[in-house]
Amino acid sequence: MRHLLQRHPLPMQTSFAHSLVLTYALPPQLLTPLIPPGLTLDTYRDTEGVEHGFVAAAVVDTRALRPAFLPAGLGRDFILTGYRIFTRFSTPGGRTMRGLRILRSDTDHRMMVHGGNLFSRYNYHLARIGTRTVDRTLEFKVISADGQADLHIRADLANTPAPLPEGSPFASAKDARRYAGPLPYTFEYEPQTRSVIVVKATRTQWDPVPAGPDGTQSQGPAAHGRVNGTPVISQRV
Secondary structure, eight states, X not given: OHXXXXXXXXXXXXXXXXXXXXXXXXXXXXXXXXXXXXXEEOOEEOTTSOEEEEEEEEEEEEEEEEETTSOGGGOBOOEEEEEEEEEEEEOTTSOEEEEEEEXXXXXXXXXXXXXXXXXXXXXXXXXEEEEEEETTEEEEEEEETTSSSOEEEEEEOSXXXXXXXXXXXXXXXXXXXXXXXXXXXXXXXETTTTEEEEEEOOOSSOOOEEOEESSOEEOOSOTTTOOOSOOSEEEEO
């Protein structure tokens, strides 16, 4: 009956000191094998007619993360990372929802690993994660235990909003914003019932700004185990 616990029974609440999202464009055929039944890729066709799928690496520095019914003083601070694929889910009623399929999450605290994996399918792993802000540069460094989700990001906060990175498939910043995340929904496949679990998040005071990456390196659990290259958009809050 563990799968019933993994349906996010406890609503959670937190605030972010920083949130940084890097989105990578990849050929759809590399991402399709990672999509469970019931979901399809949320793709984008560029001006040359080439179709792209997208995976995002997100790092969030949370404050007072806790069940929503508890006061902030009982919350804990964690740094969380996640690799997510942009997907679509068609409901039985005919509605199409855009959301994220979680591939893997990492955190700097064992409590979050155990609790996250007990109450969700976000696939948490323990990692060494550091963050600092120096001279208007935001830096995150993630060293994962298995080496499959290492991430080193330096984002320029002084020159925002930043233009789209060179080689981005998007025709405009407005198009790119749709794939910067976060989206209100995440989707999880429950094999025990062969159903898709939809998790909804709500946000307040959310004002994302395009930021230029400064020396970004990443290795993620997608595209045959790793994502390497230059992000097509980076966004910070």
